[in-house]
Amino acid sequence: MKDEDIDFSDIPPIDPSVFKKMVIRMPEKKAALSIRLDPVVITWFRTQGKGYQTRINAVLRSYVEAHSH
Secondary structure (H helix, E strand, O other), X not given: OOHHHOOOOOOOOOOXXXXXXXXXXXXXXXXXXXXXXXXXXXXXXXHOOOOHHHHHHHHHHHHHHHOOO
């Protein structure tokens, strides 16, 4: 689909004052680490496509957040 074919008619206009409230959060710098994972885990994440290491990180981060009291 080309950009000009996208229908934006259902998107409400954005009030410029919204941008005054926004906070830019830079991503945290990642630490390099060697980790041993089961081959089936690595294979599954790799079959999901590019960015599999980022997805592994997101899954682990979600787990940490869910278990932090």
